Amino acid sequence: MIEALLQGFSVAMMPENLLFIFIGVLIGQVVGALPGVGPAAGMALLLPLTFGLEPVTAIMMLAGIMYGGQYGGTLTSVLINVPGEASGVMTAMDGHAMARQGRAGAALAIAAIGSFIAGLGAVLAVAVITPPLASIGLKFNAPEYFLLALLGVIAVGSLGDAPIRSLLAGVLGLLIALVGVDPLTGTPRLNFGIPALYQGIDFIPVAIGVFGIAEVLHSLERSEKVEPIRTRLKDMWLTSQDWAACRFSILRGGVIGLFVGIMPGAGASVASLLSYLTERKFSKHPERFGSGAIDGVAAAESANNAASHGALIPMLSLGIPGSASSAVLLAALILHGIKPGPMLMSTESALVWGLIASMVVGNLFLLILNLPMAPVFAALLRVPYVYLAPGILVISLVGAYAATLSMATVWMCIVFGLLGWLMMKLDIPRAPLVLALVLAPLMEASLRQALLLSLGSPMIFVERPISAVLLAAVLFALIAPIVRVMRKRP
Amino acid sequence: MNMKLNLGAVLALGLTCTTAFAQEMRAPEGPIEFTVGSAAGGTPDVIMRTIAQIMNEEGIVENPIVIQNRSGAGHSNAYNHVLGLPGDENTLLTLASPVFTTPIVQGTPSVIDQITPIAGFVQSELMLLTTPTSEWTGIQDMVAAAQANPGAVRVAGGASGGNDHIATGLVEKAAGITLTYIPHESGGAARATFLGGNVELHFATLAEGMEQIAAGTAKPLGLLSAARRTEAGVADIPTLQEQGVDVVYTQFWGVGGPPQMDPALAAWWADKFRQATETQTWKDGLAANMQLGNFYALDEAKTYFAAEQDTFRAVLTQIGLAK
Amino acid sequence: MMRFLQAVPALFMICLAAGVMIGTAGLAFWDGFTPGARFFPGLLSAAAVILSLALLLTLQRGTDAGRPELPDAPGARRVLAAMAGLVTLALLIPVIGLLPAAGLFMLFLLLVVLRAALLPSLLTTAILLVGVEVIFVRWLAVPLPAPLFQ
Numbered sequence: 031m032i033e034a035l036l037q038g039f040s041v042a043m044m045p046e047n048l049l050f051i052f053i054g055v056l057i058g059q060v061v062g063a064l065p066g067v068g069p070a071a072g073m074a075l076l077l078p079l080t081f082g083l084e085p086v087t088a089i090m091m092l093a094g095i096m097y098g099g100q101y102g103g104t105l106t107s108v109l110i111n112v113p114g115e116a117s118g119v120m121t122a123m124d125g126h127a128m129a130r131q132g133r134a135g136a137a138l139a140i141a142a143i144g145s146f147i148a149g150l151g152a153v154l155a156v157a158v159i160t161p162p163l164a165s166i167g168l169k170f171n172a173p174e175y176f177l178l179a180l181l182g183v184i185a186v187g188s189l190g191d192a193p194i195r196s197l198l199a200g201v202l203g204l205l206i207a208l209v210g211v212d213p214l215t216g217t218p219r220l221n222f223g224i225p226a227l228y229q230g231i232d233f234i235p236v237a238i239g240v241f242g243i244a245e246v247l248h249s250l251e252r253s254e255k256v257e258p259i260r261t262r263l264k265d266m267w268l269t270s271q272d273w274a275a276c277r278f279s280i281l282r283g284g285v286i287g288l289f290v291g292i293m294p295g296a297g298a299s300v301a302s303l304l305s306y307l308t309e310r311k312f313s314k315h316p317e318r319f320g321s322g323a324i325d326g327v328a329a330a331e332s333a334n335n336a337a338s339h340g341a342l343i344p345m346l347s348l349g350i351p352g353s354a355s356s357a358v359l360l361a362a363l364i365l366h367g368i369k370p371g372p373m374l375m376s377t378e379s380a381l382v383w384g385l386i387a388s389m390v391v392g393n394l395f396l397l398i399l400n401l402p403m404a405p406v407f408a409a410l411l412r413v414p415y416v417y418l419a420p421g422i423l424v425i426s427l428v429g430a431y432a433a434t435l436s437m438a439t440v441w442m443c444i445v446f447g448l449l450g451w452l453m454m455k456l457d458i459p460r461a462p463l464v465l466a467l468v469l470a471p472l473m474e475a476s477l478r479q480a481l482l483l484s485l486g487s488p489m490i491f492v493e494r495p496i497s498a499v500l501l502a503a504v505l506f507a508l509i510a511p512i513v514r515v516m517r518k519r520p
Numbered sequence: 521m522n523m524k525l526n527l528g529a530v531l532a533l534g535l536t537c538t539t540a541f542a543q544e545m546r547a548p549e550g551p552i553e554f555t556v557g558s559a560a561g562g563t564p565d566v567i568m569r570t571i572a573q574i575m576n577e578e579g580i581v582e583n584p585i586v587i588q589n590r591s592g593a594g595h596s597n598a599y600n601h602v603l604g605l606p607g608d609e610n611t612l613l614t615l616a617s618p619v620f621t622t623p624i625v626q627g628t629p630s631v632i633d634q635i636t637p638i639a640g641f642v643q644s645e646l647m648l649l650t651t652p653t654s655e656w657t658g659i660q661d662m663v664a665a666a667q668a669n670p671g672a673v674r675v676a677g678g679a680s681g682g683n684d685h686i687a688t689g690l691v692e693k694a695a696g697i698t699l700t701y702i703p704h705e706s707g708g709a710a711r712a713t714f715l716g717g718n719v720e721l722h723f724a725t726l727a728e729g730m731e732q733i734a735a736g737t738a739k740p741l742g743l744l745s746a747a748r749r750t751e752a753g754v755a756d757i758p759t760l761q762e763q764g765v766d767v768v769y770t771q772f773w774g775v776g777g778p779p780q781m782d783p784a785l786a787a788w789w790a791d792k793f794r795q796a797t798e799t800q801t802w803k804d805g806l807a808a809n810m811q812l813g814n815f816y817a818l819d820e821a822k823t824y825f826a827a828e829q830d831t832f833r834a835v836l837t838q839i840g841l842a843k
Numbered sequence: 844m845m846r847f848l849q850a851v852p853a854l855f856m857i858c859l860a861a862g863v864m865i866g867t868a869g870l871a872f873w874d875g876f877t878p879g880a881r882f883f884p885g886l887l888s889a890a891a892v893i894l895s896l897a898l899l900l901t902l903q904r905g906t907d908a909g910r911p912e913l914p915d916a917p918g919a920r921r922v923l924a925a926m927a928g929l930v931t932l933a934l935l936i937p938v939i940g941l942l943p944a945a946g947l948f949m950l951f952l953l954l955v956v957l958r959a960a961l962l963p964s965l966l967t968t969a970i971l972l973v974g975v976e977v978i979f980v981r982w983l984a985v986p987l988p989a990p991l992f993q
Binding site: 070168170211215216217225344350351354358359362367369371372435471479482483 | 569586679681715808
């Protein structure tokens, strides 16, 4: 295996491959930072450009876009509070709060370091234990996904300072997710005969509206002279306390991200949410989560990068894409004449090991690229907000349009922008809405799939070992707050 | 002298070609968009990208071709875009089963009756798989189990009303049994459910199925084709038909133009698709993916698509999804 | 006024829940082995109503029910103008094309709503339009809506 990895490195280190890995991560960084475009869409748009390349080189470059996008997505989440994809929501919560406190540089730096360490760990896991990990991933199915999603939805109630308002926002997100079509039987539901709603409301217009546009609208209310966020150079960098707070967050985030990433049905968004919530449990100052906790940023970012690498495990060993971007990577393999599937690792070992080695190299490029650039990107916030605000609106809408090539998406962004602004005015937290929207289809479809699998018997949730453990966690999450309230009363 | 003669001959040949087709064919001008209703990476997307690449690289079509994924809403984003461009000369719509089934499920007017049919050019046969440890050795064992215990045999498949669901419906009808169909958001998710050992049955294309069989993660129960394949290793897999369950169902893909497309333009495209599918690159791809390359152009395609639409409507009505 | 604002989310959610129940009339609650298409809508509507009532209860008791804050009159005017600008932008895009519409929107927002200085506004607009053209059109080859009558 060591030999295979070394062989992989010899492929990845060829000058031409190095160049295209670099181009790939650079492109990933840029498209990840465009709200709405994101790595999967970026890879799809740039797929034709790889046709002239050798298959190995092309796959390395496309994979570079995939994980480079995770680094790039951090930029918009932290700087302008627009998560370009679902996995950035948790980063935005604390990352943007840090940016408001003038610590955008530190947030970006820890995100890059966390992503690098967790990414590297995940790549090693891919290299060493892909086949057994893939079979663990297959142990997760509908019953486990349902309980995982339920756990997530219950947990979003704890984001924000008042459970009732957070839960209300979560329920609103779940209700929005009902629109379009019943995820299991395909029965049209609440689509009001509007073609754009036939398959439901996508995450992208909601996130762009509720976060990005609402944020800009909110900032427009204040009088003409909106103070640019002050960023002093000494606040740009990580302090030793920051590092001490984050070391283990990165570790835990990476492990959680990897495990969630290998499940074919759950993605980087579930990973970053679970990692963030776990971190708050471990943290010495849970009250700071949501208002600029650097360990929250570290946990969320390391988890989503580990998950995006972990998604390659079912892809490489089973031919099952674990995420939208690994689906595009799979298509790229096919277009380059390589047949993915369970035999890929043995029939195309040079390609697989080359890809694994390239991810080590690519993550290193991204770290080198991002660390010195963090203060530079953060300095963008010195541009007077008056000039930034209209630009954010336009780029958000163009990005949303580019994602689907449909004006309906632009309209949805505007409607959700208004909703998000109203939520800000009425003091209803916005993150639960967006997260619930992401979790809802997983929750509804997998509950019903689980009951179909068991032919109607609810015992399936107890009989499967992993499911039973998750069920216990769900019950604990439900009962613990009630017990706490009961105890408080004398 | 010799040279001149050759040149003259080529010129003459060229002239006869032009005169033979001049009345009915006309090339479009400017860049071309192939509208695809699936996201990048979906089978229709891969097929269109492959054929576009062949057309451009082998000089069959000089106009630059761009693939646009107008994904979502069961391909309706894509087909509504093309339906909204009557007479347009630079856009073609990729035809995949959702283009047929979404209107039936949503109760909207048929798409295939409005667009200009150009060609159906690639099909994928399906096989029915069961778990490697299963005691069943053929489809009749499965039918017997399903008859003994209606609904207890489970199928993991893609979206509700999609190809796997249609195939399940056809098998149920032909064998007179009831299966439990478990829809998934994607074919990949369904495969994960099957590989995890959670269900008994799963439909796969031949290429996917043979991979699973080779890896020892699945066992074939039969092909949903009219005849066996000839390749070594696949040839001993019987069809469902010869085992007494009369189901023939293949996935297919094609292209159409916007409504009221100039017939000369449609004929030109049909010819270009024919040329592209006659290249070695395309044939190699078909062989590698174990796909069929039956070619239906223009009026043949129209008849073919209409017949498939009737199948879809019948099965969707049977499983209660048609509106 | 304050109490009314605090109650708005609860009232909105109750209306929404009612709307969902009406909108899903005709779908099945239970479907063979599993919950049907109306099961989750029903469950969520119930949850929405319960949570809304709980919110109203906390409001009644004077415990935490949020701190709504309304913008002052000039602020509200700016937000409304920006919203109107966004709607006009979306209406104009199919007619005059995305880039011209975006340019007009930028200038409207900068010069009319935010009353920024002329020169930097023109500069920002130009930079943004060039950026969108280069990144989205030239590089990513996204077919942005073009003017209707080219």
